[in-house]
Amino acid sequence: MSTLSYDRSKVDLTNCDREPIHIPGSIQPHGAMIVINGEGLVSFVSENIDRFLGETNRDYLGAELADVVGSTLAHDIANAVARAGSGHIAGVVLKATVGGGQNVADITAHRYEGRTFLEFEQPASVDDTEVALHLTQSLVRRVDVYKEFDPLFNGVARLLRAMLGYDRVMVYRFLHNGAGRVIAEAREPSLNSFFGQHFPVSDIPAQARKLYVKNWVRVIGDASFVPVPLIPNISDGEPPVDLSHAHLRSVSPIHCEYLRNMGVAASMSISIVVDGELWGLIACHHNTPKWLSIPMRVATELFAQYFSLHVAAIEHREQKSAAVATRSRLDAIIAGVNPNDPVEITLQTRLREFSSLIASDGAGLWSRGQWWAYGVAPSQTAVPRLMETVERKAGRYIWETQDLQAETGDLGEYGTRVAGLLAIPISVSSPDFLIFFRSEEAHQIEWAGEPAKNEEVTEAGRRLTPRGSFNTWREDVRHRSLPWTNADMVVADAIRGYVRDVMLSHNDATEEQREKNENQRKLLNSELNHRVKNILALVKSIATQTGANAESVDDYARSFEGRLRALSYAHDQSFSGTEGGELRGLIDAEAGMHRFSKMPDRIKIVGGPIGLTERAFGVFALLLHEMMTNAAKYGSLSVPSGRLDISWTAADNGDCRLDWVESGGPEVRPPTRRGFGSNLIEKTVAHDLGGTVDIDFAREGLRAQIVVPSHHLRAVADGRHDPEEALAALDRPLDGLRVLLVEDQSLIAMDTEELLKSLGADAIAVAPSVDTALELISEQELECAVLDLNLGGSTSEKVARELDRRDIPYVFATGYRDGISIPNGFSDIPVVRKPVSEQALAAAIIEAIRGRQSASMRQGDG
Template sequence: GRVKDINDIDLLISASAKLVRTVLGYDRVMVYRFEEDGSGKVASEAKRHDLESFLGQYFPATDIPRQARILYMQNPIRVISDARGLRVDLLPQAEERAAPLDLSFAHLRSVSPIHCEYLRNMGVSASMSISIIVDGRLWGLIACHHYAPKTLTMSERIAAEMFGEFFSLHLLALKQKRKLDIANEARRSLDRFLQAASHRSDLDDILTAALPEFQTLFACDGVGLLMNGRWTAIGSTPPPGAEEEFTRFITEVADGRIWSTKTLSEDYPPAAAFFETVSGVMAVPLSHLPRDYIFFFRKERLQTLNWAGNPEKTYETGPLGDRLTPRKSFALWKETVQRQATPWRDSDFEIAEAIRSATVEIVLRHNELMEEERSKSDVRQRMLNEELNHRVKNILAVIKSLVATPSQDEVPIQDYIGSLRGRIHALSHAHDQLTRGGGGGTLNDLLQAELLPYRAGRSLIEIKGPSVTLDARAHAVAALVIHEMCTNAAKYGALSRDGGSLTVSWEETSDGDCRLHWRESGGPTIGPIGRKGFGSALVERSIPYDLGGTSRVDYHPEGLDAEFRLPGRFLNWEAETVSEEPNPHAEAEV
């Protein structure tokens, strides 16, 4: 197929070497890729069948010095027709003291004598190099060798230069596509993490549980988490006891940025004790605090590099002193590389940046929630302090009322004392539920406890509704409200006189909420309501503010009518229905 239809980088590199050799007729065509250290690797090769293969071999960085690489960036094609040919100076210069004519962009520009000697040492008579420039950097070369002098026509040189530009653009597009595919997969994983973490406050536990999924985002052997001074790790990581000094070193050198190395033992000498399990590290900050990081680890990748000759520089002494000379031997020379991990790629850094952005967002949201919760807690504490003062006064008033109210019937004093003691105990039980909250409880039990002190009178009390359990938070809020309603009913409403009637009922709404009705009748006529006190504010505001529900209290002349709505997320509904019919002949127990 056509080169433009190739969608794989390795296939593009392989096909391009074959295409250039077929079109231009060189004995050997190599696609030569630069490594991080400047050395080059033959990534693909198309050659004459009788030639020794260079495929997979490395060439040292000194084979292409810095000044040559600069020229490759300026002029994308360099042609040597005959490495043994004479170099001819251009004469005359424009002025006697003028600089030599700049031939950087000339196709026929001669090259360094050292490079010609280098080619002759390889047995090469003619060569051509096409620059592969990707994203503004010299990615590699398409290097062509011929073992006899060879001259290209102008049209062939132009075609070679255009193919180099096309190859560079196509390679860039494929690299970007691969990075985008990897980033999209990482984003999907991070989206799942963000969705799971968005409504939870236990950030440390969320990140710890997500470590296995984070490990799938990278080609790595282990993951470590340092959060609020706590270390958690899975896979191949620093051994127990070494993580404290290791994380201290990383947080110092990283300084709140993404930091990586493929040779940890060189950057951090104590890592020589565990280089087999950890040689590569990428540290990703999780927040703006320097102590929070997630670490990705790679094991040592023991590898043997096949060099085209000894990569060490060689010198010879001449009349002008030591002189760098090109290598004379290109026989296979093996080097074993130790204490190095697989290098981190550009796509790895993009994923690391996506992780950093996602976790920083979660940490910020977590901090906002904590601040909001602290603010609510402060408001709640002030309300509780005010309520405590109000509650003590109310309880003392109720007890005073119980003690001062004469018995309706002639009963022995001991029976009266026992009944009074029971009523005070019921008040104490309700107050304990109010202050402790416990682990929550049923709405029916809460109502029974709060209304128990008033059942000894001649008022009619009816409680009915399905069985529903309130969690600790809703139970505490409901206890405040119901206790206040009971107190008001006993002081001013239906429970303050004989013949009064109170009906408390509740039901489950279609969306799982609890709608609670409180209806009083038969009590004193309710006149116009003046300034409302703290108790009324507590009844009307507690459920909306603390639970996000609603409260409505209407003061009709014939009796108070109220409705409260408790959100379903605080409730657990059961199939059983609670129903307690009023006793029209209720009598005092004293």
């Protein structure tokens, strides 16, 4: 091993960066190629095509594919391309008979840039199609158990080496500066380890990284191969043959030299792509030439896509957890803030607490041209120049550097005490920043060989040759801090969003905001004037109609006062800022005057919290007053033994149905005339709300059914969500529900989660195991759950019992078609069968919620 402190000012540009590796004009020799143009004619073939087609010196150019491989195979290839869909995805034809029946080939075919590419390869000596299928299944099932990065990467390295037979498998992650680091390795014992070592960014040029994003799997069967050219040569003006998506695409000779210097005879690279970016690679190396058959490559490609999704899921989960934890800590930091204090005071007095959110040695606040600092920070005289750099580099985005000396050119101020910086813009209207600082962290980086390339002068110009040794080199790093990690950036983003919210809530109103406030004031005055006129008109109408039907002055006064009181209650609600009110509160207020202390239960009210719009609330205030008054004067409430039952439920279409049932009162006789009260009861719901009122003057007691359309219903005013209200009042049956989904199969979990979202669920917590589910139940406020009954080697029975204990409704999901799988004691729980449909899932959850509510009401009655 050697130790290196090298001069970074040396040449570090490579001719690799300029090499057009996607148009090499040749292929690897273990296969052959035919290129078909847009007219369906052969335009290029590889020089070794006779190896498969068996006709020496035949001129294939300009021929139709059917004339070259036969009409049957041409038809099969066309179908394979069609099945693969549009774009560059390859279709596959296995064990095709070619060369007049003398040869057998595995063929892949894909379209790209107006051409169709056919790649011929020798099939494996043993049929490995079934092996490839089992390989994919086994890899996916085994990898799925890993929920954290370290065991995941170590596990996948061991699994791929065991199943694919390479001498070394490395998991390689790209760092913030483009260099890579080996984070997991499985190898043949005689090989030296690369674990923990770094590879410079120049090892994988920019155009190679683009190809790794396009191609999930890249195989080099023999690093010493002799390329097979495509013929004929490209004519002047003709676009080159772009082999970006060809498995057989030839390899840069510089890269082959790199592999040979590394002692590698064959390699395979598996891309790890997260959110469309190259996150890392799985590099497989072998000491002797090695090829993978097409079925095995397809299996590996499918695994690569799944593995990338798995990595993304873990990363996103970790980022979400970090963001949630940060916001929780920020809540604690900002708690007790005086809203009248200037925002700069609020933040600068808490710089110490802010600096603890991200591993740092100090923090600073730049706001409105003023500077406050805590801990390690630049000198006051250096701040103006520093902020010029920060504003230029960051703008509206988070900016970080571990080498502040290089960024500012100030060798005296930075490099030891202050070496790294993370700047977070915290204002949308001015260049204000919260900045974290790190001191120098002198350390060593281990490189797989000397990262500086040797310069070689050739006839083509300067050429940087790949390094010839991969023995460990150690670089002494000075004047730089430890790098800012992805986790640091997630926390920084959470801080940015949170502090911006705080600043917006604290900032004084700008001229534009004051203008908006003035416009709002005028609008409110206009609305108030409009409402007052409407109220006066309504009072006038009530007075006129009440007087026309009154039998005496006292009767007029009582009726008019009662109706005004109901109107006043509705009016108070409309100006309370709630834009309506809750049905139960309205009924309770009106019923309170008719409950006697000796008979508190003579009026029974049953129903979940349902809100009414402002228009519906006003109508109901008058309607309920009339009905209560009539019941007290003529109906069941006119005698001590009488009872009144009021209940409401959700209809299937989302409307609210209210039932009014009187009993135990005087015998009921239909009215001989219709007064103002009767007209108000029967007509206002239909006229103002588009609903219905059905009244039955039964002898034993009056009965009424009132139906309010769903668009006049809304969420309850106190903000607390009720599942029954959501089912009745809103278009989406599960709107706003907080749901726990317990499912051990990730793909089924994703599908079910999407179904729940489409049904309106607001927050969905997904748990793959019993332990995770119990943890989520203890941490979160849940309103219902969907439980996969069979979780691998266990069941979700323990989760169900905990939900019962907490009185949370739930449904079972199972793939079994009978009731055998349902545990004893759970026969009354709704069950949905897999695959789950949207309608079945919604119906089951609604049934569970209503069943739980009914049980609660029965317990309350008892």
